[in-house]
Amino acid sequence: MGAFISPKVDKVGIEDRVNRITKRSIKKEAKLEGLKMALNMVDLTTLEGMDTVNKVTQMCYKAQHLHDEFPGLPTVAAVCVYPNFVKIAVNALKDSPIKVASVATAFPSGHSSLDVKIADTKMAVDAGAHEVDMVISRGKFHMGDFGFVYDEIAAIKQACGTSVRLKVILETGELGNLDNVRLASDIAIAAGADFIKTSTGKIKPAATLPVTLVMLEAIKDHYYKTGIMVGMKPAGGISNSKLALQYLVMVKETLGVKWLDNHWFRFGASSLANDLLMQILKQSTGAYQSANYFSKD
């Protein structure tokens, strides 16, 4: 078992900092720029038990045609699907810059053998996924077996190979407190994560501003120790643009402008995209929008 020494986190202090971040007022051009940036960072997601080929195909179409009525919009960053839909998605998106991310490793619970998880990962990679979103073993984490958690991440990273980026889902809603979120972040980063991600989206609470701040601080300390950048993805519970912009302010003021790019920051969301579109149109036309005018995927 590795000896992990992570800094402690003061929850009240984190909440104070978050509170200050939410007071930022993003207006005019900065708001429009922020909304477009956020849109370009969305991983459009469908992870339902009842997903079908048609559902995934339609979502891939929506990813490329967010709102054709309004020219000059960026695309989303990626789509996120279960491994058995990767081939469909890759095919549907073959002429676009949009990446295909796949969940893997017995998502969402992570309760299975390492062999099964590696096979799950390889299935996604072989089908053409650009990114893999794995889950850590929360049970082992709470048992104090941090070495197990570390080894598992390293093994999946190896199964990804060198051209597929690995996002590690900490499932912060199950970790219990911010000290654990920091520890899990440090373990995942040390084990080779390209991204650390908050949640599977299957439980509440999913992503929150405090949890995200803790993870960004872990990434910052790692950068200053090694010069290596790690990406971050809050997922679940981000359904409106105002909140998305607050996340971006947090990234900007914690890690700086280099992370304001979808190579290093993503939003795991499904309904956020349409809200961003409505706000972009409101900024451009001055009128509050109605959901009826924006196609649901």
Next chain:
Amino acid sequence: MNKEIKPLKFSGKWDFDPAPESVDHISLKDQYGLFINGKFENPQTSNYFPSINPANEEHLSMIAEAGEKDINAAVSAARKAFDGPWSKMSAKERGKYIFRIARLIQEKSRELAVIETLDGGKPIRESRDVDVPIAAAHFFYYAGWTDKLNYAFPNRDPKPVGVAGQVIPWNFPLMMAAWKIAPALATGNTVVLKPAETTSLTALKLAEIIQEADLPKGVVNIITGAGATGAGIVNHQDIDKIAFTGSTGVGKIIMKAIAGSNKKSTMELGGKAANIIFEDAPLDQAVEGVINGIYFNQGHVCCAGSRLFVQESVYDVVLRKLKDRIQSLILGNPLDKNTDIGAINSKEQLGTINKYLKIGQQEGADMFQLECPIPKKGFWCPPTLFTNVSQSHVIAKEEIFGPVLAIQTFRTIDEVITKANNTPFGLSAGVWTDKGSKIFNLTSQMRAGVVWANTYNKFDPTSPFGGYKESGHGREGGLHGLTPYLNF
């Protein structure tokens, strides 16, 4: 730490657009009289002086200068109200008046916040989220004490002292007025208050609120003016108690003036607080606390954490985090909702701060400042920190009252306690560590009236505030804040 790693950049992409708070919903008169005996009167001196916005040097309003005759009128109005309606009124009814003032402040909170920012230069985010709500909360808290005083002082039948003369500073104009007036009224006293000459406007708006609350005339009198007016109040024969918040220098002058008299006093003076980071502190939150501790209100705070002590083993990391955090502070128009660092309150104060910046560099400390565009008009000082500071540097000893942090290192608990206490001041201190027993060790040994553990610059009407040693005597806030206004 690998020196080849490029520092993070916090600007240059997605810079925020201006987000100014609107001013068209406020009302300011061109000229304000003195609030005496329930009415606004012309000063008998017929003198007025201008109040300007320190962010752009624009004229805001003309403020009356109270002379000797005006001071006499105010004090006698206060005395008459004290002998008359105010002491005859039941405590319950007195309380209801004070509740009214609290509610009116809440109702007019946005207007008050904007005027506070215009007059004093502090960011609208602070006047909106800190100054005005705390002012209302003080009135609310003390309103509830009026009919419960016999529970606060066992075996005593407390009585009000009489007429209180109150002189307040320019750093938290409305909030200081609330800290002074609320407990005075709750304990049955009447008041003559003088706001600072650079920041009179919110006190005058408070006078309008007091009129609207229908407070019996003479209970609160607000007279404006400069040092001479303040001296006139302090020296007046018919004042029973002086409450002063301001510099230690002026505090000593006042104490000399009242020596030998029967006047009671509370003094809320300067500070040079130590803010201490231990190696086991949650460092990012500690850094945030240090930043808030010194740059909140541009450092114009008596309890500002102006001396940082960092345990040597984490010095490099803390310094890097401090410098990074400073990069995302925004200096500019105080009315902009995104502004973190507003204007320095006056030309004089900026001169004082710049004097210390020169001294610091001359003494051999290394200066680091946020590089940012400085507006052409107005008075500005970017957030600054000095490293390589020693205990005997002037910048580590004297109160600068600006956004300037002096950083020293330490090795052991005993060493830092000694250095933290090694100052004539004793207003506040801060301690950052994860270990509970260490917190209480530190807090029990700090010779300071307010000790913050793992937080800083928190204020609440229930929490007594005041200093040891040359930071003053007496407490404001809480049950203990009633004591200075009562005879037992």
Next chain:
Amino acid sequence: MAERINVLKTYKIFIGGKFPRTESGRFYQLNNPSKAIANVCLSSRKDLRNAVVAARGAFEKWSGSTAYNRSQILYRMAEMMEGRKDQFISELVLQGVDRKEATLEVDLSIDRVIYFAGWADKINQVFGSVNPVATSHFNFSLMEPMGVVGLVAPEKSGLLGLVSSLCPILVSGNCAVVLASEKLPLCSITLAEVLVTSDVPEGVVNILTGKKEEIMVHLAKHMDVNAIYLTDNLEHKKSVQEEAIQNLKRVVVGKQKSWDDRTVENPYIITDFMEIKTTWHPVEVISATGSGY
């Protein structure tokens, strides 16, 4: 001109921030003295059960709110009551109270709410303590709310007695289940309207009308109620105290002579419904200056 027909008010009970009818569908008629003035819900033990569930559900949030917040909410109650002065006076008169006395009662009731509102952020300053233990520990005692308190409201005072016994319970963060006066129930439901418009969170106060004797036994036996305030109806004291033994709920018995007596205004009726929690934490070194905790 033809006379305008009044719209008569239906008095329901108050549970979880809403106004349901009693699940039993029963009523009793209030007469003054022979003219029917209202059909009042005759609450059942199931209403009581629902009320306790609502109160328990509201406790975490209410006790977790800041004292400042609670004092502002109670002050707002006074603001809302002031606006409804005429309504309260008419209702008291309708129930047989002399108009002049009713006016005094309403004025005093509003001022009484304000009195208790002012205690919220002061109780721990007066009754809490830091204790100078002989070991190297920081030791402090805090007053904390108990949980769900059952209030058997005064029978002979339709408004003043009600607020005088309810507010002390609420101020510290407890939630209440109130059994209203049988003869003077109407103001309690109007008070519920005040609560709803004062930002009092739903479930913090629940008010049942009906036959006290029928409900009281279930209240006294209820395992999820932490305390009972028996304001009068002292003939039931023994049985309530005996039933309360099942979960050792605290029973506070009213001692006041009359509700307009100023001695009713004191903080001890607040602390009667609070627990004391004492916390210890080591202090590393006992300070040399002697100012250790």
